[in-house]
Amino acid sequence: MNMYENILRHPGPTPIPKKVQLAMNQDIFSHRSQEFVELYRETIELVKPVFGTTQDILLLPSGGTAALEAAAVNTVSAGEEVVVITVGAFGDYFVSICEQYGFHVHKLEKEWGQACTAEELRAFLQPLQTIKAVFVTYNETSTGILNPVAELAQVIREETDALVIVDGVSCIGGAPAEMDAWGIDILVTGSQKAMMLPPGLSLVSVSERAWDVIEENQTPAYYLNLQSYRSWAEKGMTPNTPAITLIYGLHEVCKLIEQEGGFTQTVARHNLMKNMVRNAMKALHIELLTEDQYASPTITAIKTPQGIDLSEFLLHLKQHYHLDFAGGLGHLQGKIFRFGHMGYCFPSDILQAVSLLEAALQDFSYDFEPGAGVLAAQEVYLAAQRKALQR
Ligand SMILES: *Cc1c(COP(=O)(O)O)cnc(C)c1O
Numbered sequence: 001m002n003m004y005e006n007i008l009r010h011p012g013p014t015p016i017p018k019k020v021q022l023a024m025n026q027d028i029f030s031h032r033s034q035e036f037v038e039l040y041r042e043t044i045e046l047v048k049p050v051f052g053t054t055q056d057i058l059l060l061p062s063g064g065t066a067a068l069e070a071a072a073v074n075t076v077s078a079g080e081e082v083v084v085i086t087v088g089a090f091g092d093y094f095v096s097i098c099e100q101y102g103f104h105v106h107k108l109e110k111e112w113g114q115a116c117t118a119e120e121l122r123a124f125l126q127p128l129q130t131i132k133a134v135f136v137t138y139n140e141t142s143t144g145i146l147n148p149v150a151e152l153a154q155v156i157r158e159e160t161d162a163l164v165i166v167d168g169v170s171c172i173g174g175a176p177a178e179m180d181a182w183g184i185d186i187l188v189t190g191s192q193k194a195m196m197l198p199p200g201l202s203l204v205s206v207s208e209r210a211w212d213v214i215e216e217n218q219t220p221a222y223y224l225n226l227q228s229y230r231s232w233a234e235k236g237m238t239p240n241t242p243a244i245t246l247i248y249g250l251h252e253v254c255k256l257i258e259q260e261g262g263f264t265q266t267v268a269r270h271n272l273m274k275n276m277v278r279n280a281m282k283a284l285h286i287e288l289l290t291e292d293q294y295a296s297p298t299i300t301a302i303k304t305p306q307g308i309d310l311s312e313f314l315l316h317l318k319q320h321y322h323l324d325f326a327g328g329l330g331h332l333q334g335k336i337f338r339f340g341h342m343g344y345c346f347p348s349d350i351l352q353a354v355s356l357l358e359a360a361l362q363d364f365s366y367d368f369e370p371g372a373g374v375l376a377a378q379e380v381y382l383a384a385q386r387k388a389l390q391r
Pocket residue numbers: 012062063064065066090093137139140141167168169170190199
């Protein structure tokens with residue numbers, strides 16, 4: 001060990017704000033106590049704007065995958081037809097879950113690094129009948145693609161009676177979300193990505209339309225039974241022992257979002273960081289995996305700089321500069337690295353990371369003009385600051 005702290009720039013888990021750490025460091029109480037009911041009710045109200053919903057938010061003591069599984073198993077039965085849109089590794093998760101439960105899966109698959117467009121989805125849905133649900137990854141963490149989920153939801157509503165089930169695990173808390181206005185039926189996220197918390201809590205919101213389907217469905221689930229979450233939520237509680245510590249933390253996260261000036265400001269910060277990173281890489285002549293149009297506000301996939309051995313480079317960055325990026329998944333391993341800029345991350349962190357990245361590029365004799373990336377990132381930041389000052 002050394003005394004430097006690791007600068008964690010992964011797309012999850014992500015750093016935890018000091019105030020959230022302190023909030024979690026409180027005495028525990030019973031989940032059947034009045035104290036818990038108050039904490040629970042207040043937290044749920046505070047988190048609703050982040051989902052863009054007036055529906056309840058259910059809290060599961062689980063990772064994001066369990067919440068995806070809950071969304072699937074509560075709505076669809078074996079043999080029923082579903083569509084899964086997959087544009088990367090996490091879309092494939094949804095495929096595996098649906099196949100595991102014996103759903104009849106129609107897979108709309110895109111090349112990794114591309115988004116699914118509304119036109120493609122419409123053409124795919126038109127010949128299909130009796131689709132029970134369409135599963136969409138909002139932010140594909142393996143490639144840094146933000147699917148146009150509002151447009152996709154609209155197409156699903158126009159072409160089918162299917163439920164719109166969205167995995168928002170790596171972007172809710174950093175990307176815009178209007179669950180009600182966009183017609184999303186189930187929206188799911190986890191704690192350890194843009195929500196600035198440790199792993200172990202997941203959040204699920206369900207539309208009225210989806211509840212009707214869930215009530216009719218023969219759900220072979222016990223711990224992940226959403227109806228039991230709903231009936232306990234009416235009492236301000238959860239069916240089993242919840243992750244109380246993480247709920248303390250979630251309450252504080254919502255307070256921090258309020259202090260930032262509301263969720264719109266939090267989303268604006270993420271967009272700014274995205275633009276800073278992308279501009280920096282362009283100035284360094286390092287290619288990005290995705291087009292600007294569908295670029296994620298929470299994670300940027302960056303192609304391996306010319307002539308560099310990526311695994312050596314990432315190790316060097318970590319060992320010598322304490323900067324920790326994530327590598328590529330699946331067939332993109334060695335070809336890209338992933339720069340996480342979600343949750344507890346600010347423009348100053350981007351300037352720091354780009355500067356350290358440049359230092360390592362010099363160590364690897366990469367041909368570029370030192371400072372060009374930092375300057376490009378700074379220009380984006382400055383322009384945003386000036387605009388803010390004018391208001
Ligand atoms: C991380 C992630 C998951 C899985 O969440 P876990 O908490 O690891 O179970 C699912 N979907 C997406 C898009 C993710 O980024």
